[in-house]
Amino acid sequence: MTAPTDFTLAGARAALARREISAAELTRAHLAAIEALNPRLNAYISATPELALAQAEAADAALARGEGRALTGIPLAIKDLFCTAGTRTTAGSRILGNFVPPYESTVSGNLLRDGAVFLGKANLDEFAMGSSNTTSAFGPVENPWKREGEAETFLVPGGSSGGSAAAVAARLALGATATDTGGSIRQPAAFCGIAGIKPTYGRCSRFGIVAFASSLDQAGPVARTVEDCAILLGSMAGFDPKDSTSADIAVPDFAAACARGVKGLRIGIPREYRLDGLPAEIAALWEQGMAWLKAEGAELVEISLPHTKYALPTYYIVAPAEASSNLARYDGVRFGLRENGEDLKDLYERTRAAGFGEEVRRRILIGTYVLSAGYYDAYYLKAQQVRALIKRDFDQAWEKVDAILTPATPSAAFGRDEKQDDPVAMYLNDVFTVTANLAGIPGLAVPAGQDVKGLPLGLQVLGKPFDEETVFAVGGAIERAAGFTALPALRAAA
Amino acid sequence: MSYTIEGETGPWELVIGLEVHAQVTSQAKLFSGAATEFGAEPNAQVSFIDAGFPGMLPVINRECVAQAVRTGLGLKAQVNLWSRFDRKNYFYADLPQGYQISQYQHPVIGQGEIEIELADGTTKMVGITRLHLEQDAGKSLHDQHPSKSYIDLNRSGVALMEIVSEPDMRSPEEAGAYLTKLRQILRYLGTCDGNMEQGSLRADVNVSVRKAGEGFRTRCEVKNVNSIRFVMQAVEAEARRQIEVWESGGVVEQETRLFDTTRGVTRSMRSKEDAHDYRYFPDPDLPPLVLEQTWVDELEAALPELPDARRARYVGEFGLTPYDAHVLTLEKETAAFYEAVAKGRDPKMAANWVTGDFFAGLNRTGHSIGDSPVSAGNLGSLLDLIKDGTLSGKLAKEVLEAMFETGKPPSAIVEERGLKQVTDTGAIEAVIDDVMARNADKVAEFRSGKEKLFGFFVGQTMKAMQGKGNPALVNDLLKQKLAG
Numbered sequence: 001m002t003a004p005t006d007f008t009l010a011g012a013r014a015a016l017a018r019r020e021i022s023a024a025e026l027t028r029a030h031l032a033a034i035e036a037l038n039p040r041l042n043a044y045i046s047a048t049p050e051l052a053l054a055q056a057e058a059a060d061a062a063l064a065r066g067e068g069r070a071l072t073g074i075p076l077a078i079k080d081l082f083c084t085a086g087t088r089t090t091a092g093s094r095i096l097g098n099f100v101p102p103y104e105s106t107v108s109g110n111l112l113r114d115g116a117v118f119l120g121k122a123n124l125d126e127f128a129m130g131s132s133n134t135t136s137a138f139g140p141v142e143n144p145w146k147r148e149g150e151a152e153t154f155l156v157p158g159g160s161s162g163g164s165a166a167a168v169a170a171r172l173a174l175g176a177t178a179t180d181t182g183g184s185i186r187q188p189a190a191f192c193g194i195a196g197i198k199p200t201y202g203r204c205s206r207f208g209i210v211a212f213a214s215s216l217d218q219a220g221p222v223a224r225t226v227e228d229c230a231i232l233l234g235s236m237a238g239f240d241p242k243d244s245t246s247a248d249i250a251v252p253d254f255a256a257a258c259a260r261g262v263k264g265l266r267i268g269i270p271r272e273y274r275l276d277g278l279p280a281e282i283a284a285l286w287e288q289g290m291a292w293l294k295a296e297g298a299e300l301v302e303i304s305l306p307h308t309k310y311a312l313p314t315y316y317i318v319a320p321a322e323a324s325s326n327l328a329r330y331d332g333v334r335f336g337l338r339e340n341g342e343d344l345k346d347l348y349e350r351t352r353a354a355g356f357g358e359e360v361r362r363r364i365l366i367g368t369y370v371l372s373a374g375y376y377d378a379y380y381l382k383a384q385q386v387r388a389l390i391k392r393d394f395d396q397a398w399e400k401v402d403a404i405l406t407p408a409t410p411s412a413a414f415g416r417d418e419k420q421d422d423p424v425a426m427y428l429n430d431v432f433t434v435t436a437n438l439a440g441i442p443g444l445a446v447p448a449g450q451d452v453k454g455l456p457l458g459l460q461v462l463g464k465p466f467d468e469e470t471v472f473a474v475g476g477a478i479e480r481a482a483g484f485t486a487l488p489a490l491r492a493a494a
Numbered sequence: 495m496s497y498t499i500e501g502e503t504g505p506w507e508l509v510i511g512l513e514v515h516a517q518v519t520s521q522a523k524l525f526s527g528a529a530t531e532f533g534a535e536p537n538a539q540v541s542f543i544d545a546g547f548p549g550m551l552p553v554i555n556r557e558c559v560a561q562a563v564r565t566g567l568g569l570k571a572q573v574n575l576w577s578r579f580d581r582k583n584y585f586y587a588d589l590p591q592g593y594q595i596s597q598y599q600h601p602v603i604g605q606g607e608i609e610i611e612l613a614d615g616t617t618k619m620v621g622i623t624r625l626h627l628e629q630d631a632g633k634s635l636h637d638q639h640p641s642k643s644y645i646d647l648n649r650s651g652v653a654l655m656e657i658v659s660e661p662d663m664r665s666p667e668e669a670g671a672y673l674t675k676l677r678q679i680l681r682y683l684g685t686c687d688g689n690m691e692q693g694s695l696r697a698d699v700n701v702s703v704r705k706a707g708e709g710f711r712t713r714c715e716v717k718n719v720n721s722i723r724f725v726m727q728a729v730e731a732e733a734r735r736q737i738e739v740w741e742s743g744g745v746v747e748q749e750t751r752l753f754d755t756t757r758g759v760t761r762s763m764r765s766k767e768d769a770h771d772y773r774y775f776p777d778p779d780l781p782p783l784v785l786e787q788t789w790v791d792e793l794e795a796a797l798p799e800l801p802d803a804r805r806a807r808y809v810g811e812f813g814l815t816p817y818d819a820h821v822l823t824l825e826k827e828t829a830a831f832y833e834a835v836a837k838g839r840d841p842k843m844a845a846n847w848v849t850g851d852f853f854a855g856l857n858r859t860g861h862s863i864g865d866s867p868v869s870a871g872n873l874g875s876l877l878d879l880i881k882d883g884t885l886s887g888k889l890a891k892e893v894l895e896a897m898f899e900t901g902k903p904p905s906a907i908v909e910e911r912g913l914k915q916v917t918d919t920g921a922i923e924a925v926i927d928d929v930m931a932r933n934a935d936k937v938a939e940f941r942s943g944k945e946k947l948f949g950f951f952v953g954q955t956m957k958a959m960q961g962k963g964n965p966a967l968v969n970d971l972l973k974q975k976l977a978g
Contacts, residue, residue, distance in 0.1 A: 083549045096548065103542060105549060208549040215778035243551050244780050322778055325583050328592020329546040333645065344587055344643075371583070371773035380775060 003493035004029035005171040009074055009228035010255075012174055016063060016073045023063065023073025027056035027117050030075045033492030034119060034172050037144075041490060043157075043167040045080045045138045046088055047120035055117040062115060070235050072115030077173035079164045080121035081128055082108045082219070083208040087118075091210040092126040092136040092160075095330045095337045095355025105208025106240045107177060107219045114235040119173055123163030126357045127327065128184055128212040131429035133162025134416060135359040143191060143413045144170035144488035147453035151489065155413040155455070158188030158429070164222050165192040171492035175223035175232050179209060181216045182315050183409075183433025186445035189222050190408035190458030193447045193488060195229045195475065196222035198433075200465045201440035202247035203233075205240030211326040213319040214245075216437040226446055226475040230254035233468065249466055257469035258476035263297030265474065268401030272308035273432060275410065282407045282457065285449045289405055289459045292481035293474065301401050305393040308435060310386045315434040316427060317370050317383035323360075324367025330355060362423065391439040398464050403474045406432050408445040408458035432460055442468045444475045447484040456486065497665030499703070499730075501737045506703045508733045509710060510669045511661035512725070513698040514676060515654045516686040517630070518561045524629050524653035525552030525595065532692050536635075536646035544632075544651035546590030551779050554579075558653040559783065560793055561685040562602050562627050565655055567794050568683045569622050571606025575787060577626075579780045583773040588632035588645050596656075598774045601626035602783060608659075608679070609802060610671040611820070620672050621660030630654050655686065661700065661710065666726035673697060673722050678801050682826045690720050697725050699753075701732040703740070711736075712746045716753050716760050728753040732760045804829055812841035821849055827863045834870035839877050847877060851891055855898040867901040868894070876904040886965050889913050917964045919971060922955070925963070926975050929954045940976055951976065 004026050007015060015021045031049045038044050052075065059073035083089045083101035090096045104112070112118075125135040133141040133156060141162040143155040157166040161178035165188035168176050178185040180198035189196030197220045204219040211217060221232035234255060239248040269290060274283070290300055332338035332351030339350035356364070370379035397404065410431055419425045436443035442465070445458040459478055463471035498505035523530055526543035543550040566573050580598040603625035609617050632650035636643050657676065663669045677695060680686040688695050697720075702713035714736070716728045731753065736746045750769075751760040799807075801823045808819035822832045822845060836844035852873060856866060876894060879885040885893060885908065896907045908914050916922060929951060930937050940947045951972050956963055 089548070091548070099548065101548065103547075103549075206549075207551050210548045211779075213778075242553060244553050245778075321775060325581050325593055325773070325775070328583060328585065329548070329590060331585065331587075331592060333587050334545055334590060335547065345585075348585055368773065371775055373771045373773075376773075376775070 005033050005492040007174065008225050009174040009223055009231055010225070012074060013071075013231070017068060019063070023056040023059035023117060024053065026073060027052050027075045027119070029492075030119055030173060033170075037170055037172060037490060037492060041142045041144060041166050041170055041172070042139050043123055043141050043163040043170065043172055044077065044120040045090055045092070045123050045136075045163070048087055048118060051087065052117050052119050059115050059117060069113070069115040070231065071111060073117060074115070074174055075117045075119050076111065077120060077122040077164055077167040077176035078108055078118050079124055079161055079177050079179060081124055081179055081210045082177055083210065084108055084118065084121065087121065089121065089210070090138065091128070092124045092138060093355065093357070093360065094137040095351070096210070097137065097337060099336050101208070103208060106205035106242060107209065107236045109208075110235050110238060111177070116235070122161070122167055122176055125160035125162065125184075126360050127210065127323070128160035128179055128181055128217075129323070129359050129363055130159040131183070131187055131426055132156035132414075132416070132419070133159040133188070135159070135357055137357060140416060141166050142490070144490035145191075145193060145413060145455055146489040147455060150453070154416040156191070156416055158191035158409075158413065160184040161188045161196070161222060165189050165194060165196065168192070168194050168222050168224060169488050170490055175221055175228055177219060177236065178222045179212075179217055179219050180433075180437065181212050181218075181319060182437050183430040185220045185222060186433050186443055186458070186460060187409050187429055189445040190447070190456065191413040193456030193484070193486065194222055194224050195226045195444065195446050195479070196220065197229050197233060197444040197468065197471065198436060198442060199233060199237060199468050200247070200442045201437075202245055203237045203442070203466065203468070205238070205243040205246045207240055207242040213322040214326060215322060216315075216319055218437070226444070226472060226479045227255055227258045229444070230258050230472050247466065252469055254468055254472055257472040260469070260473035260476070261296060262293055262474055262477045265298045265403060265470065266301050266401040267293050267298045267474065268301050268303040268397055268404040270303050270305045270308065270397075270404060270406060272305050273406045275431065278407070279411060281451050282410060285457050285459065286405070286407050289448055289478055292478060293405065296477050296481065298474075298477075303397045303400060303404070305390075305397060305435070307386060307389045307393050311390055311435045311438055312427060312431055314383045314386045314390065315430065315438060316366070317379050318387060318438070320363040320367030321370050321380050322367070324364045324371065327356075327360070327364055359423070387438050390435055394435075394439045394441055394462075402464070403470050404462040405474070406460045406462065408432060408460040412451045412453070412455035412457055436462055441465055442471050444471045446475045446478050446482075448478055448482040449484070450486055454486070456484070497667070499733055499737060502741050505706070506733070506737050507706060508664055508729065509661045509702045509704060509713070510663035510729055511700040512659045512663070512669060512672060513700070514657045514673065515696050515698075516565075516657060516680055516688075517694040518558050518627075518653035518655055519684060519686055520555060520557045520561060520653055522555050522557070523651040524555055524558050524627060526651050528651065530652050532694075534648055536644070536648060538648065540647040540650065544590065544647055546592070552595060552777075554780065554783065555653065558627060559602065559785070561653075562625060562655055563785065563790055563793050564683050564797060565657075565680065565685045566603035566606065566625055567790075567797055568679050568685075568800055569603070569606035569608060569625070569657075571622055571625065572604035573785065573790050574600065574602055574604055575785045575790070576600065577602040577783045579777045579783065580774045581777045584770045586631065586634075587643060588634045588647070588650065590632065590647060590650055594629055594631060595777055595780070596628035597626035608672065608675050610668060610675045612667060612671055618668065620662045620668070623658040623660055625655055625657045628654050628656055661713075666729040669699065669729050670722050670726040673725055677722075678824065682798055682800050684798070690722070693720065696720050699725055699728050699732070701729055701736070702746070703733050703736045711740075712748050714746065714749055714751050714760075716751045717763060719753050724753060724755055727755075727758060728760060731758055735760060808841075812836065812845070814842060814845050818845045818849055825863070831863055831866075831870045835874045835877070837874070839874060839881070843877060844874075847873065851894050855894060859898050867899075868897045872897060872903045879904055879908065883917060883964060884908065884915055885913065886915055886961070888961060889915060913962065915964050916959055916962045917967060919967060922959070922963055922967055922971050923975070925958050926951075926955055926971055929958060930975060937976065941978065948972065948976070
């Protein structure tokens, strides 16, 4: 019999429906796994066992009444960037260390509406700023995967949704919410050998999600299969009048799209993504992905996205600019941390110095600089112009192709002590993922292979705006072809 | 002769422009559903959005946009179908988000104009540069505690229209007339209550001075002036200060100043060097504001008549004097009252009564038109009683006084006090006969040519009738009888 923590989300749902397992049993198994492994992995900032068990009991009652919904009784981790009513929400920052929101984010509210059980709040890079989950004020998250023969090397899970990805990979949750501003869903999913989708900008409401960069932030799920991601996204997505950038577009049956196949689809291969110095095994995996899709009846089309090389610098102007403004509200006046000072200015300085970590301060400074009088035109305005060109690159590509295939990351998970002293090297993690945020298009990371040390590697599928269905179809095909069954070293029921 | 201030070096011209912040009349704030009523307990009208809580997002209030468009149409201004909200970033304790959402580069309303009326009867056009929507900040209360400041966020997020004029005004009077007219238009439109004491309308006054024929010199901005009188005083005080600086060989520095109303002078608030770098950029939480022309057309079709049009109609259709038309249209409520009185009646007579005895009555009893004890309907009925001869003009004045005291309709007062005019010729003749009998000597004098005694007989007759004789009948019958 399958251990409760080894179910896929779809499998657990079926087992719950057949009453082979109760929601309470499923939840208890995950809570036990958290208790056993979280002290090491640090994937959760806050576990909420009492709440989870109460929700599980309510789920069992609903199932008994035949009132099960899409996620009734499914235990999930919620990235600690989503405000959860009555449960501390920290954004991974000291400045919100004791913040308990009196309101629920729309996305987490949608999951509750559909019967989900919340196991706790997942760790993340502070304010979602990072690619390694090492900037969290609540300590780094450990990747449950190990390089062969290096059982003691602490690898990062990627970031910023490192806690979400590690929790799902280590079987401390069946799925998790995450957010993606420049790759924060897809890169940790790839590093942890799971799937994760950043949907089209506007697909999920941003209401109640602690903002990093408003024009780029988008919520999405991470889970162990493409179908599980599709099921979760189906509940998370939908128009929300409380978010002016939310799209009033119907939510299709994403899960049904996963099995569609790729026959007749035109898959774009962007030549600009063949970076100098791309590790051979990443290049080889990409070739393998192309071969799989071709074998399934897709047509491969070489395309050009000529402004790709400007994407990373553009991102690192736009995102910090918006962040510098979005984070101004953390001033010690109304909520969160306050360090009293001589006067108002002193209070601000002490509070923000004590409350924000180094990476957050760096980005606030960069953002403040690029918006300053005299620099705005050269940086922010120019970046917006380049962003429009990057979006146009994709618009033109959609005339020729239905989806685009790229590597998810330029490397496998790295060690905690690697890349830490050079922020720019760290920023390069996002090289394949930021374009989707700048263009607002959906991007899915799907586990597709392993490097020589046995670490998971992912491929990325990009799609047209609001065409997540095709993205799921291509992702599903890759998943089936790859037959990725490797398991992380650290996991529940191992 | 244009307005100048005489300095040691001769006359100086003034150049004045106003930035007016007008609170939009609306149920809810610009980007949150919170209420906007004045005078609520501190922090009673604050949503999590207004308090800048994590994850909260702004959603534009359609009615606030409609109010801005109505105002733009009332100012004969261009309505921009595409506009955008920007963030103006600065830190202050009563600015919860750390930025104000405003329209910096692309305002919803572009150029327009206002015609102002001056005391000498002339008019002048003042250009409107732009009107944009923005959020108000909260209020810091520094006097509640010896070492702490308190913050009231009730105003935080309330919709303001910032209305910027061209530097077209040249005297304190023109600045006052501009603000008066702008306030009048806003109140007619119902887009701002114009209440300056409560802060619903406040003006930043930009002033510079120059010698005749020069271009503009450096200006200073006097912030947050909260009455029309203070605006006029601030203009003059600031102009005199600048003249003194220039004439003593100094240079006027661009800066923000405050008007000290007790001392009647302006003082420096912050210099250009201290000016914030607001780091404006488009608010990524809000898509551009796109208006449909058909929606703008609907708003335009539903606009109320504005003071200029109404004044012209009173002169053209009703034959009122320009002065009366001006007085009656100053306030929307007055015009509405007047029109209710004038409806179906002689408009000139109605104007005379409204601007004359009725206004005097309001003044005397300390009422405003809003809480007048005399309703427009009752004043109209009074005019009807004059018209049909029931009351003489003199009696009507008495009745109106009683109406102010009691609030009763004129018919009830006439009934109670027996004030009805006597039109029975027999009764009047009997009185005249008695008067003539008692004054036989005067009758003889009259008949021998001393015709100016006619007034004496009228007076005696009316006196005997306690003023209730119909004046026309009394006149006619006296003429007949005295003629013998």
